Amino acid sequence: MYRYVLKRLVLLIPVLLGVSFVVYTILDFAPGDPARLVLGSKSSEAAREEFREEHGLNKPFVVRYVSYVGKVVQGDFGKSYRTGRDVSKELLNRLPATVVLAATGVLFAIILSIPLGIVSAIKQHSAVDNVGMFVALFGITMPEFWLGLMLILLFSSFLGILPSGGYGSFANLILPALTVGMPCMANLTRVTRSEMLGVMREDFVRMARAKGVAKRVVIMKHCLKNALIPVITVAGLLFGTLLGGTVIVENVFGWPGVGAFLVKSITMKDIPAVMGGVMLLALLFSLVNLAVDIIYAFIDPRIKAEYSNRRSA
Amino acid sequence: MKMSSLVMQAVTGSAPAVDLHVYKKRTQFGEVWRRFRRSKGAIVGLIIIALMLFCALFANFLFDYNTEVIEPNYDEALETPSAKHWFGTDEFGRDVFARVVFGARLSLYIGLTSTTSALIFGVLIGAFSGYIGGRFDSIVMRVVDVFLALPSILLALTIVAALGPNINNLILAISIANIPYFARIFRAEVLAIKDKEFIEASRALGANRNTIIFREILPNCLSPIIVQASIIMALAVIVSAEFSFLGLGVQPPTPEWGCMVAGARKFLLSSPYLTIFPGVAIMLTVLAFNLVGDALRDATDPRLKH
Numbered sequence: 001m002y003r004y005v006l007k008r009l010v011l012l013i014p015v016l017l018g019v020s021f022v023v024y025t026i027l028d029f030a031p032g033d034p035a036r037l038v039l040g041s042k043s044s045e046a047a048r049e050e051f052r053e054e055h056g057l058n059k060p061f062v063v064r065y066v067s068y069v070g071k072v073v074q075g076d077f078g079k080s081y082r083t084g085r086d087v088s089k090e091l092l093n094r095l096p097a098t099v100v101l102a103a104t105g106v107l108f109a110i111i112l113s114i115p116l117g118i119v120s121a122i123k124q125h126s127a128v129d130n131v132g133m134f135v136a137l138f139g140i141t142m143p144e145f146w147l148g149l150m151l152i153l154l155f156s157s158f159l160g161i162l163p164s165g166g167y168g169s170f171a172n173l174i175l176p177a178l179t180v181g182m183p184c185m186a187n188l189t190r191v192t193r194s195e196m197l198g199v200m201r202e203d204f205v206r207m208a209r210a211k212g213v214a215k216r217v218v219i220m221k222h223c224l225k226n227a228l229i230p231v232i233t234v235a236g237l238l239f240g241t242l243l244g245g246t247v248i249v250e251n252v253f254g255w256p257g258v259g260a261f262l263v264k265s266i267t268m269k270d271i272p273a274v275m276g277g278v279m280l281l282a283l284l285f286s287l288v289n290l291a292v293d294i295i296y297a298f299i300d301p302r303i304k305a306e307y308s309n310r311r312s313a
Numbered sequence: 314m315k316m317s318s319l320v321m322q323a324v325t326g327s328a329p330a331v332d333l334h335v336y337k338k339r340t341q342f343g344e345v346w347r348r349f350r351r352s353k354g355a356i357v358g359l360i361i362i363a364l365m366l367f368c369a370l371f372a373n374f375l376f377d378y379n380t381e382v383i384e385p386n387y388d389e390a391l392e393t394p395s396a397k398h399w400f401g402t403d404e405f406g407r408d409v410f411a412r413v414v415f416g417a418r419l420s421l422y423i424g425l426t427s428t429t430s431a432l433i434f435g436v437l438i439g440a441f442s443g444y445i446g447g448r449f450d451s452i453v454m455r456v457v458d459v460f461l462a463l464p465s466i467l468l469a470l471t472i473v474a475a476l477g478p479n480i481n482n483l484i485l486a487i488s489i490a491n492i493p494y495f496a497r498i499f500r501a502e503v504l505a506i507k508d509k510e511f512i513e514a515s516r517a518l519g520a521n522r523n524t525i526i527f528r529e530i531l532p533n534c535l536s537p538i539i540v541q542a543s544i545i546m547a548l549a550v551i552v553s554a555e556f557s558f559l560g561l562g563v564q565p566p567t568p569e570w571g572c573m574v575a576g577a578r579k580f581l582l583s584s585p586y587l588t589i590f591p592g593v594a595i596m597l598t599v600l601a602f603n604l605v606g607d608a609l610r611d612a613t614d615p616r617l618k619h
Contacts, residue, residue, distance in 0.1 A: 015459060018455070021459075023471055029475045138600075143555055143571070145559075149574065247466065274471070
């Protein structure tokens with residue numbers, strides 16, 4: 001198995017390099033002179049030239065890109081144009097908030113969606129199924145910022161039981177996590193249901209039932225185990241959408257995470273900060289997908305077999 | 314199907330010729346439409362889309378853009394919904410209903426243009442990559458993989474960050490972010506079909522690469538692309554609202570739905586209807602395209618034919 005993990009880790013490197021190249025190239029199109037932006041329009045030409053020299057802005061594109069990657073590998077994302085502080089420090093300060101939000105969102109999505117999907121599949125066309133699918137459809141169609149505002153309206157303003165923003169306690173976390181997890185929950189419910197429906201019609205399931213295995217055991221062991229494999233893949237891919245969602249949700253609830261920092265940096269044209277934020281979230285996304293692939297390999301005996309056979313041969 | 318019904322006809326003794334005639338008339342499009350129509354969701358979706366299209370096309374016959382949608386009228390600020398102002402008025406005294414109707418125009422415009430351009434480029438990349446194959450295909454697909462490794466919202470954010478927030482850059486950002494999805498899906502379709510006999514026959518008849526791609530492959534691979542397009546359309550409407558909400562897309566006072574919600578946020582507790590109505594409009598539009606997409610997927614899936 002460790003060979004598989006190693007292979008996936010190695011394959012991650014060119015992808016991350018590619019992502020960094022794409023992001024760096026796009027942001028290089030940003031119009032405007034950073035030196036003028038940072039030092040103000042009243043600054044002297046000499047001071048601006050010095051700034052460009054210091055930040056390596058007057059070097060050719062490829063040289064700048066290579067030196068940027070070299071620094072990023074050492075954990076240095078450059079200095080923010082806006083605050084002059086290290087982007088990496090700013091990001092590290094905010095990373096825990098985003099990770100907590102995203103993880104709680106995923107947890108909420110998984111805990112709700114898998115049972116809901118299973119029940120919907122077992123009782124296809126029943127009232128439970130119809131309600132479940134209706135909720136799932138609305139979860140997909142509601143834009144996150146609006147859902148967040150509606151939850152604030154309901155839970156903080158009318159019911160007055162949860163805070164509408166802030167950071168620190170578990171109560172602050174509930175509404176943002178619900179908002180960020182909702183589209184993911186809705187998608188996963190639909191995927192779980194359709195996968196379960198597919199597996200339940202397989203011959204080996206009928207075989208198990210015919211042998212006299214209890215229905216509950218067949219569903220939990222034979223069906224669920226097979227249905228979960230695609231569900232986990234989809235969950236990994238949805239994590240990307242969820243990370244994108246944190247960018248929006250953090251702005252609705254004033255959550256002090258990477259997403260809120262990213263949006264603020266974009267409005268301030270703070271290019272090094274934008275680059276750092278995007279790179280960090282992309283890295284997070286890639287690592288989660290790597291983890292998903294590894295979990296996948298543990299669940300799916302076909303992958304496991306492929307690697308153990310090759311080693312023994 | 315044909316055989317079994319012929320047998321049925323033989324058994325029941327009615328004339329088979331009439332039946333064959335009916336089968337001949339049923340085109341691929343007719344078949345898909347017949348199955349599409351059976352879904353209640355699809356019909357609801359189509360009705361909502363028709364309604365939104367009506368709003369988008371005839372908005373300026375219903376309301377005057379300058380006096381009712383853009384210019385402030387402080388005498389009527391923050392009125393609750395009434396017979397005169399169905400959705401109430403915002404803090405500038407502008408009619409929210411008129412703004413929501415004009416918002417349909419913007420959302421559909423952004424959604425359609427970004428989805429169409431993503432579709433065209435995605436299909437071209439997928440078609441050539443899949444058809445030519447070999448080293449060209451693997452290079453193109455590695456590039457597509459890199460773009461897919463970046464969540465599409467992040468990619469769109471990066472593009473907006475570089476080019477600045479306005480409606481054209483928003484459209485550009487959404488379409489670029491969705492090209493890789495179209496490319497990958499279309500390439501898979503091309504790979505599945507490119508060694509079939511009818512392609513070989515066309516090549517044997519002397520058709521060149523472009524003729525084969527555009528005349529033979531493209532029409533036979535369209536259905537998954539159309540399904541994907543309706544889903545991307547829904548996504549584009551959401552993303553454009555989200556970006557405008559964050560101040561990274563359409564700018565006020567333009568009546569974009571996300572933009573309207575951003576402006577209404579200050580009044581969430583005192584005048585919640587300002588937030589609710591534009592949000593419902595977004596939700597209905599997205600719902601409609603999702604319903605149509607789901608129904609199209611089922612209707613074009615040969616496994617679910619009977």
